[in-house]
Amino acid sequence: MIPAAFGYRRAGDLADALIRLGQGGVTVLAGGQSLLPALKARTARAETLLDIGHLTELSHITDNGSHLAIGATTRHCDLAASDLLRERLPSLAGAAALIADPQIRHMGTIGGSLAHADPAADLILAGIALDASVVLARRDGVRVIALRDFVLGAGRTAIEPGELITEVRVAPDTGPWSHRKFHRDALEWAVVAVAVSSGRVAISGLAPVPVRAPGVEAALKRGAGAAEAAALADAGTDPPTDRTAGADYRRHLARVLTRRALIEIGVAP
Amino acid sequence: MTESGSREDVEIKLSVNGRPVAAAVEPRTTLAGLLRDELGLTGTNIGCDTTSCGACTVLLDGRAVKSCTVVGAQAHGRSVVTIEGLADGDRLHPVQRAFHEHHAVQCGFCTPGMVLAAVSLLGSAPGPLTEQDVRLALKGNLCRCTGYHNIIQAVLAVANTQAVPAVSNGDE
Numbered sequence: 235m236i237p238a239a240f241g242y243r244r245a246g247d248l249a250d251a252l253i254r255l256g257q258g259g260v261t262v263l264a265g266g267q268s269l270l271p272a273l274k275a276r277t278a279r280a281e282t283l284l285d286i287g288h289l290t291e292l293s294h295i296t297d298n299g300s301h302l303a304i305g306a307t308t309r310h311c312d313l314a315a316s317d318l319l320r321e322r323l324p325s326l327a328g329a330a331a332l333i334a335d336p337q338i339r340h341m342g343t344i345g346g347s348l349a350h351a352d353p354a355a356d357l358i359l360a361g362i363a364l365d366a367s368v369v370l371a372r373r374d375g376v377r378v379i380a381l382r383d384f385v386l387g388a389g390r391t392a393i394e395p396g397e398l399i400t401e402v403r404v405a406p407d408t409g410p411w412s413h414r415k416f417h418r419d420a421l422e423w424a425v426v427a428v429a430v431s432s433g434r435v436a437i438s439g440l441a442p443v444p445v446r447a448p449g450v451e452a453a454l455k456r457g458a459g460a461a462e463a464a465a466l467a468d469a470g471t472d473p474p475t476d477r478t479a480g481a482d483y484r485r486h487l488a489r490v491l492t493r494r495a496l497i498e499i500g501v502a503p
Numbered sequence: 504m505t506e507s508g509s510r511e512d513v514e515i516k517l518s519v520n521g522r523p524v525a526a527a528v529e530p531r532t533t534l535a536g537l538l539r540d541e542l543g544l545t546g547t548n549i550g551c552d553t554t555s556c557g558a559c560t561v562l563l564d565g566r567a568v569k570s571c572t573v574v575g576a577q578a579h580g581r582s583v584v585t586i587e588g589l590a591d592g593d594r595l596h597p598v599q600r601a602f603h604e605h606h607a608v609q610c611g612f613c614t615p616g617m618v619l620a621a622v623s624l625l626g627s628a629p630g631p632l633t634e635q636d637v638r639l640a641l642k643g644n645l646c647r648c649t650g651y652h653n654i655i656q657a658v659l660a661v662a663n664t665q666a667v668p669a670v671s672n673g674d675e
């Protein structure tokens with residue numbers, strides 16, 4: 235469990251981090267709760283870690299009116315405990331409170347979770363339900379990309395060399411929400427998970443990245459009950475079969491979790 | 504701190520159990536490795552070494568973290584509390600005393616991590632706790648003696664009967 239040797243550089247500030255990133259050869263370390271296990275298992279390699287976890291300029295939750303801006307190094311526990319988030323984006327605060335365990339929530343960051351792009355990541359699932367955007371900075375500019383265009387596959391994102399996630403933007407949504415996942419034991423990644431927020435429905439475990447369930451959303455708009463709408467949860471998907479679960483079981487879980495989530499937010503059974 | 508991106512040791516300064524510590528650590532050295540191998544604080548156990556079992560739990564700025572999944576360099580400028588730092592001389596911390604009184608220990612391997620996870624919970628929880636609160640807060644700590652019942656009773660006893668003294672400068 236000892237990782238291959240790597241160097242370590244503590245970023246002085248955001249500008250310093252972007253300069254170092256632009257020079258190449260560095261892997262960003264935020265909380266390390268995904269990266270360090272991967273380095274220890276030697277499923278990931280790094281020449282030099284660029285530590286940004288302590289940069290307070292990237293740790294904030296601010297209300298910009300049309301959207302809330304969440305700094306990349308904001309930790310999961312701070313998302314879960316934020317009064318602002320619990321009031322204006324309760325589904326995101328709620329999703330953060332369900333990540334892994336308290337120890338991991340005390341270190342893990344929203345930017346790190348997005349960059350790692352695990353197919354079952356709770357914040358990506360919730361963010362796709364909420365139409366979140368990601369701010370990517372580099373030495374000579376900034377771009378904003380929709381989260382659903384940012385996650386490309388398992389462990390793959392649209393981050394270009396030299397870019398750093400600095401912020402996540404989400405429009406407020408104070409509607410009823412539910413975040414349900416099914417996992418084999420307490421600390422396993424979810425096999426299938428469902429996030430619902432004000433009639434928007436996202437599901438993980440049916441594809442390499444969480445997908446929206448347009449059939450369910452359309453059914454809800456025309457007033458369908460939970461069972462009728464949830465029957466469409468896996469429509470149009472082609473779930474994988476792997477050692478964790480078969481495709482048919484994933485479809486079953488998607489429909490059951492969606493139905494329970496819809497009932498939880500007050501949709502008639 | 505090193506100015507280059509090389510693999511040379513990183514100079515760090517931190518507080519461990521209230522005492523200032525300066526160390527030069529290899530970048531890949533975990534906080535658990537630093538505590539055990541460099542500082543001799545072997546109360547921090549390494550069980551799974553894969554972020555699952557919680558035996559290596561310590562407090563970092565007052566919050567429980569898994570020290571096998573933090574590199575020592577990340578602790579620069581921060582405050583660490585290990586099981587060795589909880590008692591006040593011969594006076595056990597209330598959570599330690601409750602573990603003793605409720606026989607919340609069998610083989611003892613998970614105990615330091617359990618105690619520190621409980622201290623972190625009690626430091627962040629504003630009011631009385633339910634059994635479910637405690638179970639969820641200890642989700643990241645495995646006891647393979649299956650001794651959870653007494654552990655939960657011990658934590659509940661502290662949570663719902665007495666004030667817990669602060670043990671660090673954490674901000675929760």
